[in-house]
Amino acid sequence: xxxxxxxxxxxxxxxxxxxxxxxxxxxxxxxxxxxxxxxxxxxxxxxxxxxxxxxxxxxxxxxxxxxxxxxxxxxxxxxxxxxxxxxxxxxxxxxx
Amino acid sequence: xxxxxxxxxxxxxxxxxxxxxxxxxxxxxxxxxxxxxxxxxxxxxxxxxxxxxxxxxxxxxxxxxxxxxxxxxxxxxxxxxxxxxxxxxxxxxxxxxxxxxxxxxxxxxxxxxxxxxxxxxxxxxxxxxxxxxxxxxxxxxxxxxxxxxxxxxxxxxxxxxxxxxxxxxxxxxxxxxxxxxxxxxxxxxxxxxxxxxxxxxx
Numbered sequence: 001x002x003x004x005x006x007x008x009x010x011x012x013x014x015x016x017x018x019x020x021x022x023x024x025x026x027x028x029x030x031x032x033x034x035x036x037x038x039x040x041x042x043x044x045x046x047x048x049x050x051x052x053x054x055x056x057x058x059x060x061x062x063x064x065x066x067x068x069x070x071x072x073x074x075x076x077x078x079x080x081x082x083x084x085x086x087x088x089x090x091x092x093x094x095x096x
Numbered sequence: 097x098x099x100x101x102x103x104x105x106x107x108x109x110x111x112x113x114x115x116x117x118x119x120x121x122x123x124x125x126x127x128x129x130x131x132x133x134x135x136x137x138x139x140x141x142x143x144x145x146x147x148x149x150x151x152x153x154x155x156x157x158x159x160x161x162x163x164x165x166x167x168x169x170x171x172x173x174x175x176x177x178x179x180x181x182x183x184x185x186x187x188x189x190x191x192x193x194x195x196x197x198x199x200x201x202x203x204x205x206x207x208x209x210x211x212x213x214x215x216x217x218x219x220x221x222x223x224x225x226x227x228x229x230x231x232x233x234x235x236x237x238x239x240x241x242x243x244x245x246x247x248x249x250x251x252x253x254x255x256x257x258x259x260x261x262x263x264x265x266x267x268x269x270x271x272x273x274x275x276x277x278x279x280x281x282x283x284x285x286x287x288x289x290x291x292x293x294x295x296x297x298x
Contacts, residue, residue, distance in 0.1 A: 011252040015279060022282065023247040025224045026140040027133050028153075036154050037128060040161065042121055 109169045137248035142187035156183040231281035239274035
């Protein structure tokens, strides 16, 4: 390695460069690189939150569908809509 | 943290990440090919066997690509650094589990051996790997982490400090201690290498 090359990496002295060279012995062969690549799954495309929910329902429609409905029911009861529903119900009952 | 000469620019990485997330397999492959050799060398520094290193590298890239949407390349947060953080976690966990297995296996048709390499050269290369891996066993976890980043990834002390969340001076101290140990263990072989290095100075 030339003096210029050592100068290009001021953070590395000659002993460091010797160790860098030794570590090159650990580089993977082209066969290893190809073998790992073959086994990698494709990158899943980025999805919106809605798409994630739909995927959950597709995978386990009954379980996740029931959970979704239960969550919606809890929200409905806890939100002001429930109060409005209560008022309308009371009015309807009063009208009878 | 500026990219090394082999590391593509931030703009290139952003483009590749975006294309990979859009489902372009060639972009995922490009990200893999650009970084696999460095990740493998770092991981191999921790593994007794090449098969373990292969498995860990596969695990690293699988995890990385599965969570690619959560990574935002930006200055000071290079893609390689993110990959190596995943790789080091996996490698260190495996190393702690496998501490009992100290025999170094080198059974595969290893490493970057050119087709024209003779059997003697291949044996010599295997011996050199074994020596390095045995020398690394004498380091503690922190020292091994620092030297694997310094010499496998060819990072500066500042870059290593950034990734590990340490002060640069501390990294230099750890590296100096570890380097001394390695140079002593590898001295007979290194004196052959240094003749080749110094020869080019004269």
